[in-house]
Amino acid sequence: xxxxxxxxxxxxxxxxxxxxxxxxxxxxxxxxxxxxxxxxxxxxxxxxxxxxxxxxxxxxxxxxxxxxxxxxxxxxxxxxxxxxxxxxxxxxxxxxxxxxxxxxxxxxxxxxxxxxxxxxxxxxxxxxxxxxxxxxxxxxxxxxxxxxxxxxxxxxxxxxxxxxxxxxxxxxxxxxxxxxxxxxxxxxxxxxxxxxxxxxxxxxxxxxxxxxxxxxxxxxxxxxxxxxxxxxxxxxxxxxxxxxxxxxxxxxxxxxxxxxxxxxxxx
Numbered sequence: 001x002x003x004x005x006x007x008x009x010x011x012x013x014x015x016x017x018x019x020x021x022x023x024x025x026x027x028x029x030x031x032x033x034x035x036x037x038x039x040x041x042x043x044x045x046x047x048x049x050x051x052x053x054x055x056x057x058x059x060x061x062x063x064x065x066x067x068x069x070x071x072x073x074x075x076x077x078x079x080x081x082x083x084x085x086x087x088x089x090x091x092x093x094x095x096x097x098x099x100x101x102x103x104x105x106x107x108x109x110x111x112x113x114x115x116x117x118x119x120x121x122x123x124x125x126x127x128x129x130x131x132x133x134x135x136x137x138x139x140x141x142x143x144x145x146x147x148x149x150x151x152x153x154x155x156x157x158x159x160x161x162x163x164x165x166x167x168x169x170x171x172x173x174x175x176x177x178x179x180x181x182x183x184x185x186x187x188x189x190x191x192x193x194x195x196x197x198x199x200x201x202x203x204x205x206x207x208x209x210x211x212x213x214x215x216x217x218x219x220x221x222x223x224x225x226x227x228x229x230x231x232x233x234x235x236x237x238x239x240x241x242x243x244x245x246x247x248x249x250x251x252x253x254x255x256x257x258x259x260x261x262x263x264x265x266x267x
Contacts, residue, residue, distance in 0.1 A: 072191065072201055079199035083255070122183050122254040126174040130249045131217040133163050135230070136205035136240025137193060152237050155204055157190035162226025163208055164188060170220025172210040176251040178202045179209075183254060198256045205240060214245035 101108035118124050138153040160177070167175060168184060175182050180197055182188075189196040194203050210217055221227050221243060234241045 075199065076201060122174065122181055125250060125253050126211055127248060127250040128173070128211045129214055129247050130172070130209060130211040130245075131167070131214050131221075132242075132244050132246060132249065133167075133208045133210075133221070134205050134240065134242040135159055135163065135208075138238045138240075148237050152233070153239070154193040155190075155206060155239065157188060158226060159230045160190070160195065160206055160208070161188050162224055162230065163221065166220045166224035166227055167208070167210040167212075167217055169224075170210075170212065170217040172212045172217060174211045174251045176209045178207060179252060181252050181254040186256075209249050209251055211249060211251060218243065218245060 097107065097111055101111050119126070135155045137155055138148075140153075164175065164177070164182070177188070177197055178195065180200070182197070186198070191201065194201050195206055196202075230239070231241060233239050
């Protein structure tokens with residue numbers, strides 16, 4: 001066994017003690033990715049949790065068009081049921097009014113007065129000369145116009161409204177859209193490429209019938225800026241437009257609600 005001298009041992013001890021008193025070398029800085037990875041993981045977890053909470057068991061990217069179609073169909077059935085109930089109630093009111101009018105002079109006078117304004121209000125069928133206009137979507141063909149968008153190939157709400165406004169301006173006495181009587185206060189709405197009118201949905205082609213002087217009605221259509229723009233689209237995208245003057249057309253009576261949300265007295 002080899003022994004070291006006492007001086008050498010004490011030298012080693014002193015060197016170790018001195019090394020312990022000296023400041024240690026600073027540790028190397030951690031690279032940025034070692035800090036960023038936990039932050040990214042935490043953010044991803046937060047996004048996953050938020051998506052799961054929002055979805056609530058459903059697919060966030062699920063196509064909602066079938067749900068919209070079902071909603072429209074449900075509303076259509078509700079409107080049809082309401083119309084049937086309203087027709088039944090109107091019949092009962094008319095029966096009771098007629099029964100009272102036989103024995104009550106004031107009620108009979110008011111009934112006769114109301115019946116005198118039915119035609120002007122649009123509550124009776126009307127027939128006479130007029131004009132028919134038909135608007136239709138473009139053919140569903142990629143070769144028809146390859147650069148056109150879907151919006152370029154369908155009839156829009158503004159197109160139907162332009163024809164309706166032009167016919168009213170041309171002196172139309174009565175009008176129907178898809179064989180449904182419309183008044184000056186009727187609203188024309190579109191859902192996709194379908195027409196929503198008085199709670200019912202119609203698909204193209206959209207046929208509009210107006211009673212009045214055919215020459216004046218056609219002149220009004222020719223002078224309408226909105227109709228002219230649609231005719232330009234007809235030439236560019238092969239949309240459908242048919243206009244015809246006829247000697248006799250018929251429009252049905254107005255059957256929707258007559259309730260007004262607001263009105264003003266003309267001055």
